[in-house]
Amino acid sequence: MNRMVVLGTGSALPAKVLSNADLEKMVDTSDEWITTRTGIKNRRIAVQGEETSKLATLAAGRALEMAKLSPDEIDMIIVGTITPDMGMPSCACLVQKELGATRAFALDINAACSGFVFCLDVADKYIKADPDMKILVVGAETLSSRVNWEDRNTCVLFGDGAGACLVTGTTEHRGMLASKLFSDGSLYKLLYMDNVPSMNKNLASQDNDGSYIKMAGRDVFKYAVRSMDMAIMNVLDQVQVSVDDIALFIPHQANIRILKSLGERLGIASEKVYINLDKYGNTSAASIPIALDEANREGRINAGDLVLLCAFGGGFTWGATLFRW
Numbered sequence: 264m265n266r267m268v269v270l271g272t273g274s275a276l277p278a279k280v281l282s283n284a285d286l287e288k289m290v291d292t293s294d295e296w297i298t299t300r301t302g303i304k305n306r307r308i309a310v311q312g313e314e315t316s317k318l319a320t321l322a323a324g325r326a327l328e329m330a331k332l333s334p335d336e337i338d339m340i341i342v343g344t345i346t347p348d349m350g351m352p353s354c355a356c357l358v359q360k361e362l363g364a365t366r367a368f369a370l371d372i373n374a375a376c377s378g379f380v381f382c383l384d385v386a387d388k389y390i391k392a393d394p395d396m397k398i399l400v401v402g403a404e405t406l407s408s409r410v411n412w413e414d415r416n417t418c419v420l421f422g423d424g425a426g427a428c429l430v431t432g433t434t435e436h437r438g439m440l441a442s443k444l445f446s447d448g449s450l451y452k453l454l455y456m457d458n459v460p461s462m463n464k465n466l467a468s469q470d471n472d473g474s475y476i477k478m479a480g481r482d483v484f485k486y487a488v489r490s491m492d493m494a495i496m497n498v499l500d501q502v503q504v505s506v507d508d509i510a511l512f513i514p515h516q517a518n519i520r521i522l523k524s525l526g527e528r529l530g531i532a533s534e535k536v537y538i539n540l541d542k543y544g545n546t547s548a549a550s551i552p553i554a555l556d557e558a559n560r561e562g563r564i565n566a567g568d569l570v571l572l573c574a575f576g577g578g579f580t581w582g583a584t585l586f587r588w
């Protein structure tokens with residue numbers, strides 16, 4: 264049986280750091296509030312020249328380098344993003360251009376913070392159909408461009424960045440063992456970003472109060488914990504492994520309290536949960552591939568380890584993926 268394996272990982276973060284102390288000067292908040300309620304201390308903010316496609320290309324280049332592949336060996340590029348540079352073309356097409364990946368076809372997937380997990384699932388289906396394919400899977404965001412910097416409820420949470428994986432097929436007993444995705448569009452009003460900037464006035468929303476992220480934080484919190492628990496139990500059941508067998512759990516980096524609640528529900532030891540949200544905040548679709556790349560480069564993942572990924576985001580969308588590394 265062919266399975267999808269990761270040949271290389273990469274990530275890229277803007278240089279500019281925005282700390283909680285910086286935010287204290289911008290909105291009515293405090294380092295103490297942000298740290299205790301979210302676990303976030305700093306986030307990275309993109310400047311001109313660090314658009315989503317540029318960060319994605321940098322992360323992709325690093326993944327290619329690790330995989331020892333050249334851009335013209337890539338067959339397909341999938342980018343998970345809700346902050347593409349433009350409405351058209353896709354961010355993936357711009358990455359294809361920047362890399363010079365002339366043989367690849369390219370597409371974006373919009374599944375908000377679950378974007379990377381959704382992209383991996385799609386890549387897996389292509390690999391099952393053609394195991395020789397080399398697929399570049401990217402999660403990239405510049406949410407700082409879509410945050411209302413006067414809204415303390417949301418602006419303290421998000422940051423920018425990109426992460427990438429180069430994947431292909433193998434017949435060895437490793438790779439992606441299980442994956443499960445979910446969506447519930449009926450709850451979209453709890454977390455959404457409307458009124459995408461448009462030159463077409465007929466399409467502009469009537470109750471326009473800006474094209475910013477809007478969120479019912481407490482509701483999102485509750486659904487996130489319950490839904491990620493459900494997705495994880497689903498993938499563990501599929502391959503009959505227990506939480507104790509997991510070597511490293513890399514969750515979407517939204518909020519330390521969400522991760523603690525989830526960890527307690529699952530009974531997973533805290534040292535097995537990879538956390539970097541203190542440094543980068545919530546980078547939406549980029550958070551898991553950035554964390555995966557850091558864990559990989561730090562030597563936190565060894566051959567044969569069971570690595571669990573799980574995300575929840577706007578849509579609602581959620582899902583989990585299990586790899587044997």
Ligand code: ACO
Binds near residue numbers: 293420
């Ligand atoms: N600084 C200071 N005070 C604040 C801030 C802030 N940045 N933001 C909100 N407050 C205030 C509120 O106005 C409120 O004041 P009030 O009691 O006078 O009305 C008080 O703090 C409590 O607000 P709550 O919203 O009830 O605070 P809560 O403990 O729920 O924490 C938070 C808010 C951090 C947003 C939390 O609900 C949460 O993390 N939810 C999950 C949201 C999330 O992670 N979204 C990311 C996208 S989805 C995803 O990635 C999973």
